[in-house]
Amino acid sequence: MRRFRVPDVVIRRLVIYLRILNEMELETGPHYISSQELGQRAGVSPxxxxxxxxxxxxxxxxxxxxxxxxxxxxxxxxxxxxxxIKVAIFGLGELGRALTRYLNRCPHGEECDVFHITAIFDSDPRKIGQTFEGVQVSPPDALPAKMEREGLDIAIMTVPASAAQMVADLCVQAGIQALLNFAPVKLFVPDNVRVHYSDVTLELQQLSFYLS
Amino acid sequence: MRRFRVPDVVIRRLVIYLRILNEMELETGPHYISSQELGQRAGVSPxxxxxxxxxxxxxxxxxxxxxxxxxxxxxxxxxxxxxxIKVAIFGLGELGRALTRYLNRCPHGEECDVFHITAIFDSDPRKIGQTFEGVQVSPPDALPAKMEREGLDIAIMTVPASAAQMVADLCVQAGIQALLNFAPVKLFVPDNVRVHYSDVTLELQQLSFYLS
DNA sequence: TAGATTGTTAATCGATTAACAATC
DNA sequence: TAGATTGTTAATCGATTAACAATC
Structure with a gap:
């Protein structure tokens, strides 16, 4: 057990180190890597x-x-x-489908193959009951039952901005611990739930600032 | 002209403030907002x-x-x-298509409508020459000519990880100033070029750390 | 005027970097 | 042993927060 709280930014770098080591796995035999080399490849100091x-x-x-x-x-x-790690997708629009396929297509041995999409939720009656990538689409109110039966670790939210907070509340209520939100809105959740954001428009706007 | 360098994290928050003000635009008449309220909505201190x-x-x-x-x-x-802002898409896979549609569908008046996808590049001969969302798909080596004729501000990279650095080099060479990279690899570019990352696998891995 | 809120300075907090004894 | 590199402490750097005079 660690004595001190480890900052988020450290965890983020650990993921990057792991990625580099995964790439190195191909090389045969025991192999040592220095903080110097690992840092160089990761773009940080030794x-x-x-x-x-x-x-x-x-x-x-x-x-x-x-x-x-x-x-x-x-x-x-x-x-x-x-x-x-069990992942649920909320919102089977274009982005939801792209992400589901992306994670499922993950070549065996790659880092993403620990993530399994085990549930898909959408509120559109025309989508409910359909099967996508081997998973049946359920209405959002089926979440608690699903959660109880099989458990879910992370929810990926690809719903419209207007629905995001509502869906987040639903997830929190059901006991999901981590959210990855693609909708361009800040989510308000209890401290014990982690939210990360992936916000293309925000990134593009931030990049715009640095133009000429 | 500002005297001091403004940290990235400040710019990121300015985007969030702008987003909140855009939402408030609907309200009629002159309207004042305090740092208190703006902070509350943005989730930062006054x-x-x-x-x-x-x-x-x-x-x-x-x-x-x-x-x-x-x-x-x-x-x-x-x-x-x-x-x-003129945006180019590199890599018209599922994600590239989803993003192109997302940015084009942006309702008029929304923040994303300043971004115009004016070029799409893909190296697949079967895609080259096709038209997607009103834009003709070009081979990557058509970039310099395109850049010269019409200019491009930002490149969105939705290419395979193995091709990412090569495409980045191409963009740098052509004079593009900002990249938004969706491939799970660090890009090495000159200091005068900005790179932002959108890396779903990295986010999922980071979130995994915080589970139970 | 009284109340409220800005812009700014000083204090605090936290993360990064430098340096080096320990040791493989 | 000599050379290299770790783990850790102290120094530096930078960002956030607190506080308050200025003023609408």
Missing amino acids: AQVRKDLASFGEFGKQGVGYEAHNLREELRSILNQDRP | AQVRKDLASFGEFGKQGVGYEAHNLREELRSILNQDRP
């Missing part, structure tokens, strides 16, 4: 790499570096990437 | 709102607040949202 890793344990050997395969396993464990 | 705005000028009135319409116009100007 000191930062060491500090990030040190908040979870002592994974390296002085004078040598980190054994790549071992470090990968440690990171997978820290980041809960060593077990399947 | 002091932060005032400090963010103050890095670009004095837009408020003591004892009253900020005139909503005026502040909106100021922010639109600061963020370059008062002129059309």
